[in-house]
Amino acid sequence: MGAGIVEVFARSGVDVVAVEISDAALDLGRVNLDRSTDRAVAKGRLDPADRDALLGRVHFAVGLDALHAVDLVVEAVPERLEVKRQLFAELDRICRPEAILATNTSSLSVTEIAVATGRPDRVVGVHFFNPAPVMKLVEVIRTVVTSAEVVADVEGLCARLGKVGVTVADRAGFIANALLFGYLNQAVAMLEAGYATREDVDLAMRLGAGLPMGPFALLDLIGLDTAYQILDTMYRRGGRNRRHAPVPLLRQMVTAGLLGRKTGRGFYTYERPGSPAVVADDATPNPVAGSATDGVPPVTRIGIVGSDARATGLATACTEAGHEVVTVAAEPTALTPLADVDLVIEAVAGEPSDRAALLAALAEVCKPEAVLVTTATPVIDLAMATGRPADVVGLALHEPTRAGAFAEIVRTVHSSARAVAAVRALCAALGRSVVVCGDRAGLVVDALLVGYLNDAVRMLEANYASVDDIDHAMKLGCGYPTGPFELLDTIGLDVALTVARELHREQREPGLAPAPLLEHLVIAGHLGRRTGRGFREH
Ligand SMILES: NC(=O)c1ccc[n+]([C@@H]2O[C@H](COP(=O)([O-])OP(=O)(O)OC[C@H]3O[C@@H](n4cnc5c(N)ncnc54)[C@H](O)[C@@H]3O)[C@@H](O)[C@H]2O)c1
Numbered sequence: 062m063g064a065g066i067v068e069v070f071a072r073s074g075v076d077v078v079a080v081e082i083s084d085a086a087l088d089l090g091r092v093n094l095d096r097s098t099d100r101a102v103a104k105g106r107l108d109p110a111d112r113d114a115l116l117g118r119v120h121f122a123v124g125l126d127a128l129h130a131v132d133l134v135v136e137a138v139p140e141r142l143e144v145k146r147q148l149f150a151e152l153d154r155i156c157r158p159e160a161i162l163a164t165n166t167s168s169l170s171v172t173e174i175a176v177a178t179g180r181p182d183r184v185v186g187v188h189f190f191n192p193a194p195v196m197k198l199v200e201v202i203r204t205v206v207t208s209a210e211v212v213a214d215v216e217g218l219c220a221r222l223g224k225v226g227v228t229v230a231d232r233a234g235f236i237a238n239a240l241l242f243g244y245l246n247q248a249v250a251m252l253e254a255g256y257a258t259r260e261d262v263d264l265a266m267r268l269g270a271g272l273p274m275g276p277f278a279l280l281d282l283i284g285l286d287t288a289y290q291i292l293d294t295m296y297r298r299g300g301r302n303r304r305h306a307p308v309p310l311l312r313q314m315v316t317a318g319l320l321g322r323k324t325g326r327g328f329y330t331y332e333r334p335g336s337p338a339v340v341a342d343d344a345t346p347n348p349v350a351g352s353a354t355d356g357v358p359p360v361t362r363i364g365i366v367g368s369d370a371r372a373t374g375l376a377t378a379c380t381e382a383g384h385e386v387v388t389v390a391a392e393p394t395a396l397t398p399l400a401d402v403d404l405v406i407e408a409v410a411g412e413p414s415d416r417a418a419l420l421a422a423l424a425e426v427c428k429p430e431a432v433l434v435t436t437a438t439p440v441i442d443l444a445m446a447t448g449r450p451a452d453v454v455g456l457a458l459h460e461p462t463r464a465g466a467f468a469e470i471v472r473t474v475h476s477s478a479r480a481v482a483a484v485r486a487l488c489a490a491l492g493r494s495v496v497v498c499g500d501r502a503g504l505v506v507d508a509l510l511v512g513y514l515n516d517a518v519r520m521l522e523a524n525y526a527s528v529d530d531i532d533h534a535m536k537l538g539c540g541y542p543t544g545p546f547e548l549l550d551t552i553g554l555d556v557a558l559t560v561a562r563e564l565h566r567e568q569r570e571p572g573l574a575p576a577p578l579l580e581h582l583v584i585a586g587h588l589g590r591r592t593g594r595g596f597r598e599h
Pocket residue numbers: 062063080081082083086136137138139140141148165166167168188189190191282283284287291323
């Protein structure tokens with residue numbers, strides 16, 4: 062982060078003194094700066110002459126003495142309170158009395174850092190995002206002792222750096238990390254439980270949720286040691302919310318020195334330390350095994366039950382993919398034309414209480430080897446109603462995102478490999494990337510997404526930040542295509558609440574309990590865009 066922050070200042074014409082703890086660490090920082098600016102030149106984002114001027118503005122030094130005449134210090138040393146407090150006490154002795162001392166901490170108390178100095182009113186949090194030259198957001202953290210003039214100065218500086226500053230009070234994780242890290246930690250728990258692979262979770266969040274990176278690629282970029290420290294601090298400072306209690310796997314990886322890109326290995330393996338290029342390792346799925354078609358039943362005739370836009374869209378897609386399609390309404394008497402389909406998809410809108418009856422009727426009508434696909438969960442309850450649960454598979458089709466079209470295939474404890482392979486083949490024909498996962502509430506995408514959305518509602522409820530600030534923070538700090546409240550209003554607060562309740566019921570995790578504000582808005586009929594009002598008026 063230090064090298065990235067140096068680049069941000071030098072790019073904006075500010076003279077920078079870049080300080081490290083040793084010659085070796087300083088060299089590494091210099092290499093990081095060179096690589097990043099060379100990449101910017103190669104991509105045409107920076108003129109070679111401007112790069113040279115940028116580098117000319119950076120003075121490199123070992124030790125804090127070089128900082129005696131600066132106006133502002135931005136600290137980016139490891140995320141440990143005692144390390145930072147000691148450093149600030151030293152900075153306080155070395156720097157001019159009027160200098161502003163800023164910390165880039167992600168989760169530690171800026172107040173506790175400030176009171177280690179004799180000028181707590183001139184200490185502020187200035188939280189950049191990774192990679193600092195790219196991400197537009199800076200969270201400015203004002204403690205109860207920070208002077209208004211210092212906050213105004215730093216806000217002005219952010220604007221001069223081309224950043225968008227959001228000023229918040231001193232709370233663990235501020236806005237973006239408080240919302241990001243619960244989700245990242247939950248993803249690690251999924252991996253640790255063997256629910257899904259690193260590749261599947263990353264694919265699901267990129268394609269299914271439209272995020273710029275999957276959680277494991279992001280954790281490797283952040284650094285697992287830093288991520289662990291941030292979670293640990295947020296857990297202790299943030300009311301011991303178990304969503305922030307670091308998953309044991311993280312601790313093990315840190316102890317083993319698997320810190321992410323910076324050490325060449327974290328959740329993924331990289332070409333060399335510091336490289337963004339992922340290389341294959343023991344956990345990389347074998348593409349040949351993954352595409353095996355042996356034993357896949359031929360799927361030519363497809364039945365679709367349902368008559369809304371989703372069902373007709375699916376019918377069109379299947380027809381375009383070369384299948385013969387039979388579409389019927391969701392009434393027991395209308396199902397007869399499905400007698401000889403190879404696979405039937407129940408794509409009935411809403412939550413009909415008689416869905417199990419529908420599945421049972423399909424099992425009666427369809428030929429014995431036909432695969433029965435439901436778009437509802439839990440799949441196993443419906444599968445048991447058919448009397449032939451081995452043939453039943455779940456399917457969650459996601460709205461295509463910029464990254465592509467995606468589906469989750471649900472394999473219950475009864476689903477046969479043959480039935481799963483048939484649905485997989487159908488998705489391939491429809492041009493959809495897939496992950497196959499177990500029959501858990503929210504599957505991969507909604508479980509991770511709704512936990513995060515619920516956290517955002519809790520943050521709003523606690524009056525820590527506004528709807529706009531929270532949406533801004535996630536878009537500009539994490540590169541999300543939409544902020545949590547924009548997303549909630551789009552998918553529908555009732556839909557999110559249903560998933561939140563299912564997640565909570567299944568996992569009994571207090572941190573996943575639906576936010577009361579979400580419940581109240583749903584009771585009030587403020588369901589989002591659909592009703593003209595949700596978190597915003599539409
Ligand atoms: N990694 C991220 O994505 C990210 C994002 C935003 C903020 N942050 C915050 O930035 C800070 C640094 O995180 P990081 O991931 O870059 O950590 P890091 O461990 O990769 O880098 C820390 C650097 O500080 C140097 N250092 C240690 N003690 C020092 C001292 N006394 N004087 C000068 N340099 C010293 C180390 O040599 C090392 O190069 C943390 O507070 C972290 O929470 C990190």
